[in-house]
Amino acid sequence: MSDVDKLAYKWNALRSYAEFLQEKRKIVVEQLQELESAEFVLEQLEKTKKGQNVMIGLGSGNFVEGKFEDINKIFVSVGANVIIKKSLKDAIEINKIRIKNMENVLEKISEEIQDIVMKMKELEIQLQKLSEK
Secondary structure, X not given: OOHHHHHHHHHHXXXXXXXXXHHHHHHHHHHHHHHHXXXXXXXXXXXXXXXXXXXXXXXXXXXXXXXXXXXXXXXXXXXXXXXXXXXXXXXXXXXXXXXXXXHHHHHHHHHHHHHHHHHHHHHHHHHHHHHHO
């Protein structure tokens, strides 16, 4: 395998990995948006009064009408299909922690993508020099 082929192979491998990270980044952005939406809803619950009529979203544009009896009991998923009951204040704090964690993941992925792009540019320069010979 020639030097050009080796560099081209490395460049293609980096490109594939960058594409994988872009997809992963897209998923993380969607999860972050969902968490931010939940944060907004939880904060709005603080303003809700007991017995207030509400429309509860079921997803895909479907809603059910309901009344809040106790807004201080929030069921929070903790993973592995386990749900625990928390106070509204605790649910908001848990969500804020999740948002911060997701922002950290997003930052790390973005940094890794930048590093890969820099490596790809370095390989392109090397390939350019080899092709000029």
